[in-house]
Amino acid sequence: MEQLNNILFTHSYFLRFDPKQWSIGQPYAPLGTLYAASNMRSNGYEVSFFDNMFSHTADEIIPAIEQAEAGFFVIYDDGFNYLTKMCLTNMREAAFKMCKLAKARGCTVIVSSSDSTDRYKEYLNEGADFVIIGEAEQTLLELTNAIKNGTEDVSQIQGLSYIKNDAPFKTLARPVLKDLDSLPLPAWDLINIEPYRESWVRHTGYFSMNIGTTRGCPFKCNWCAKPIYGNRYNSRSPENVITELKLLKAMFNMDHIWFCDDIFGLKPGWVKQFAQLVKKEDLQFRYKLQSRADLLLDDEDVAALAASGCENVWIGAESGSQKVLDAMDKGTTIAQIAVATQLMKKHGIKPSFFIQFGYPGETREDIALTINMINNLLPHEIGISVSYPLPGTLFYEKVKADLQQKTNWTDSDEMALMFSNTFSAAYYKQLHRYVHQNYHAHLAKYNLLNLLKNPFKANIKRLRKAASFIYHAPATLIEGFKLHKLEKAV
Secondary structure, three states, X not given: OXXXXXXXXXXXXXXXXXXXXXXXXXXXXXXXXXXXXXXXXXXXXXXXXXXXXXXXXXXXXXXXXXHHOOOEEEEXXXXXXXXXXXXXXXXXXXXXXXXXXXXXXXXXXXXXXHHHHHOHHHHHHOOOOXXXXXXXXXXXXXXXXXXXXXXXOOXXXXXXXXXXXXXXXXXXXXXXXXXXXXXXXXXXXXOOOHHHHHHHHHHHXXXXXXXXXXXXXXXXOOOOOOOOOOOOOEEOOHHHHHHHHHHHHHHHOOOEEEEOOOOOOOOOOHHHHHHHHHXXXXXXXXXXXXXXXXXXXXXXXHHHHHHOOEEEEEEEEEOOOHHHHHHOOOOOOHHHHHHHHHHHHHOOOEEEEEEEXXXXXXXXXXHHHHHHHHHHHOOOEEEEEEOOOOOOOHXXXXXXXXXXXXXXXXXXXXXXXXXXOOOOHHHHHHHHHHHHHHHHHHHXXXXXXXXXXXXXXXXXXXXXXXXXXXXXXXXXXHHXXXXXXXXXOO
């Protein structure tokens, strides 16, 4: 019985299995896992945690399973991180392996992740006893309590999937948690933060950590999967977030925060209240966040972000074609992207764009509009992807008939187009290379012109940026030539 009071937590994101992210070297701790561990500990369970972030293989979990003597083995992925939402096949295979390893050692195996929510039947077939569907903290607590108390019928527990009468069975969906302040803060004491710090400092010169202030997103972009927190939007209070910031500063002395919400500060007045509290507590840190162009049109709100330490905002610009944005049900306009970008620059915030190519119906003209938007607005950074159909989205249903056998990428840099489209998969991979070179050439040109206008403001950094035009300009021509050849081959 004592074993049923012990829980070993882990997650299935192995940084080494994702070559692009391993080379970037900017890992974030599995925040969702630490929330779940903290919640179970506050409810009387003995919890331990094995972090796979820097593991080489799934087999490294074996000593932890044997040492923990846990009745429950919980693979609980970080639903706040977009990399886990991508459901990469490398990570899925590792999760399957860990399920089998724990099952063979007598554990009750429970899985909570974006991937298992979409593919619960596969996880049950691969050794999981239970898959938690959607937001999982309360479901996990009710499930373990029921098993510990000898309850055989768990069909009344919401948000659960398991084998019943030799077939996969799902209980009713669980409503999302509204009072986020009711959750204990993540169990930051369970993680060895030093490998994270070492990697960040080595690759960037500073140390960043992650905090979630909200759950869910009320907007209806038809390609965006929300398997864990759904379309509802619930927020922690600014005071609760400040408490965690002070804790992280005291425990780890971080330099920087990624607010990993889908949408930061949507609740009216939240950002201004947060900025006031940051000033009152004299918190010194920088941060980045994700938002939307239509939420960054108020000068006072953007000024409040800047005053509280915001230095970089990633917005889902997606496309420079209004036709494509409307097809995506994005709910934003090209004009809003331009205004938001200018307003952020005015207040010293670096605007960065997520760009998506390959949405059904996108033409060469639409692609040209997107490239022109990037060249004209010159964001601080761009992240380019091709449209990626995930189960549970309208976009997935739209292209399902055209999907090939492959339905997930192996790693985040694969950039494979998994459905028939205007151009070939090779074209979109080359487009990715061309747009990046073209963007850097325009940035270099901008810096060169500024240097010529203001030569007395020259420094090493600005000189290097301007000089990079010598490389990026011819490289853009070469990549453009390759792209044109692929375009003509269609």
